Amino acid sequence: MLQRYGLIALLFIAFPNNVSAGYLDENPDEVFATVYERLGALPLRAARDPYVWLRLEELKREPCDQKSIGDLALALDKLGFRREAADGLYKFVLNCGAPLTALHHSIDIYLKLTDYPRAVEVADEFMRRAPSNHDAHYLRGVALQGAGDFQRALVDYADAVELFGADKRGISSRLFLRMAEVYAALNRFCEATTPINMWVSFDPAARDTSRTQKIIADYEAQGHCVSSKEFQKESYPLRGQKNVVTVKAEVNGVRGLFVLDTGASYVTLKSAFADRARIPQTGTSEIGMTTANGLVRAKLSKADKVRLGKLEATNVPVTVANVDEKSFGVGVDGLLGMSFLSRFDVQMAAGSIEVRTRRAKQ
Numbered sequence: 001m002l003q004r005y006g007l008i009a010l011l012f013i014a015f016p017n018n019v020s021a022g023y024l025d026e027n028p029d030e031v032f033a034t035v036y037e038r039l040g041a042l043p044l045r046a047a048r049d050p051y052v053w054l055r056l057e058e059l060k061r062e063p064c065d066q067k068s069i070g071d072l073a074l075a076l077d078k079l080g081f082r083r084e085a086a087d088g089l090y091k092f093v094l095n096c097g098a099p100l101t102a103l104h105h106s107i108d109i110y111l112k113l114t115d116y117p118r119a120v121e122v123a124d125e126f127m128r129r130a131p132s133n134h135d136a137h138y139l140r141g142v143a144l145q146g147a148g149d150f151q152r153a154l155v156d157y158a159d160a161v162e163l164f165g166a167d168k169r170g171i172s173s174r175l176f177l178r179m180a181e182v183y184a185a186l187n188r189f190c191e192a193t194t195p196i197n198m199w200v201s202f203d204p205a206a207r208d209t210s211r212t213q214k215i216i217a218d219y220e221a222q223g224h225c226v227s228s229k230e231f232q233k234e235s236y237p238l239r240g241q242k243n244v245v246t247v248k249a250e251v252n253g254v255r256g257l258f259v260l261d262t263g264a265s266y267v268t269l270k271s272a273f274a275d276r277a278r279i280p281q282t283g284t285s286e287i288g289m290t291t292a293n294g295l296v297r298a299k300l301s302k303a304d305k306v307r308l309g310k311l312e313a314t315n316v317p318v319t320v321a322n323v324d325e326k327s328f329g330v331g332v333d334g335l336l337g338m339s340f341l342s343r344f345d346v347q348m349a350a351g352s353i354e355v356r357t358r359r360a361k362q
């Protein structure tokens with residue numbers, strides 16, 4: 001008799017009072033037909049888990065309960081029903097309109113399942129709902145890279161960098177490493193050095209290491225890239241309250257006037273100057289660029305050579321923007337940004353800005 005009462009007590013301990021016996025004997029396909037219609041059906045073994053059953057009951061009562069769908073997805077993931085978790089999160093947002101974190105979680109799961117086409121589909125929805133979200137661009141870039149659509153992945157990575165904000169030191173190295181991998185997958189090894197150089201330039205004291213230099217050197221070797229190791233430097237005085245520095249530089253041998261801008265991710269050219277410098281603009285992709293007049297679309301392309309005084313770089317990613325005079329200033333042909341400057345050390349001191357050859361770590 002005591003053993004019998006002990007068993008009953010254990011059952012009450014094992015399962016909370018608000019869990020009915022339905023998870024043992026009722027048919028979940030019938031009980032949760034309305035939930036399954038919105039989120040997709042679950043395998044019987046998953047639905048009969050008491051914790052999952054509770055979450056399904058909650059979603060039956062409150063179809064758009066965000067906490068319940070989050071808890072359900074975590075439980076399904078833990079039980080090994082990852083695809084069902086990802087599907088449910090995606091369909092929940094389609095039906096309820098929120099939260100965006102559910103789309104983020106869904107994409108993460110599909111990426112772990114190596115289902116890149118489905119991850120791209122969900123990321124497209126994320127982008128549609130939050131076009132200025134840098135995480136949405138990054139996640140879609142990862143999915144597109146996995147699917148082998150490297151050109152589109154490159155654009156999303158570039159947009160993610162641009163949308164991050166002014167202080168880009170907080171961007172994970174993963175983004176720049178993936179961006180370099182995409183360039184390499186497109187057989188553009190010399191351009192693959194640019195994302196790594198850019199990441200280093202945000203905090204050179206901590207990031208200019210033998211490891212990062214080896215990554216850059218490996219890409220240069222694969223692309224047979226030409227890079228001068230001879231030490232050179234150029235210095236320019238800072239003028240005005242905003243310390244705006246304009247410089248004469250050459251792009252593909254064409255001389256122009258540029259704002260030296262360490263806050264610009266790319267060398268950015270006005271379309272008229274790009275035409276004169278014979279920058280390819282057909283068959284290129286567009287990325288978002290931040291200007292004085294807000295976010296504009298610009299064509300992502302490449303300059304064979306950019307020269308600033310005695311400093312020179314080849315295979316430099318550039319953007320071409322169809323903007324008016326107000327964007328860069330009267331008579332200015334564009335911005336000399338980090339896709340060029342990150343190849344060098346840039347220092348500001350004693351009322352001037354100095355650009356010099358980066359010395360190799362010993």
